[in-house]
Amino acid sequence: MKIKEFFGKFLSLYLWGNLLAMLLVVVGLCFGVKYGLEWYTHHGEGIEVPKLVNMTSKNARLLLAESGLELQVNDSGYNKRLPADCILAQSPGPGMKVKPGHIIYVTVNSPSSPTFAIPDVIDNSSYREAEAKLMALGFKLLPPKRIVGERDWVYGILSRGRRLNTGEHVSIDTPLTLLIGNGQFGDDEDIDYTEPEYYFRGEEIDDIDDTDDEIDEFKEIKESDTREQTDEEPVE
Secondary structure: OOHHHHHHHHHOHHHHHHHHHHHHHHHHHHHHHHHHHHHHHOOOOOEEOOOOOOOEHHHHHHHHHHOOOEEEEEEEEOOOOOOOOEEEEEEOOOOOEEOOOOEEEEEEEOOOOOEEEOOOOOOOOEHHHHHHHHHHHOOOEOOOEEEEEEEOEEEEEEEOOEEOOOOOEEEOOOOEEEEEEOOEOOOOOOOOOOOOOEEEOOEEEOOHHHHHHHHHHHHHHHHHHHHHHHHOOOOO
């Protein structure tokens, strides 16, 4: 094949026609997939989710039903400033567009404050440790009450004048008062003191001062034994 004929094939209308047809097919497929999916999924079309926060779940359910949407409660919280059964949060949020029949999940306000168990802090932690644990759970703490005992050690918890026990469930709206030590001890507290024991020559004695004569006697005996051993001549 001559070089002229070889390059002449690149100028063939048949070749360029096939390339153009392939290009048109690829472009057509791209546009078809793009607009076809948008048409199939109704992209850009949908129902705008209304704002449900601060509404009661009953009214919110009626409002969503008019738009072809559904409501489902999936969690609860507590806000004492709002009435019970009031919606605290929603998902999807207001303004989002969803398809008809979509479920809107909401969090409603509980009719009563939650309760938590008193952690194991009574006679088991310092004031700072107990304060951190209780406040992390949401409890409100009043100024502590100091009693006789080790300084800043927690000896009890009061709730409206009543002492609480570890594990007892209490509302987080109930203020708590910690009973902590003031670093002082009462006069009626006994301090254990163990009298030291003294031994001399394997025998227990009551008072170390009473053994002076015995110790001197023991030293004289040892010195006498030492002199006798020194004076003895070695036997050949």
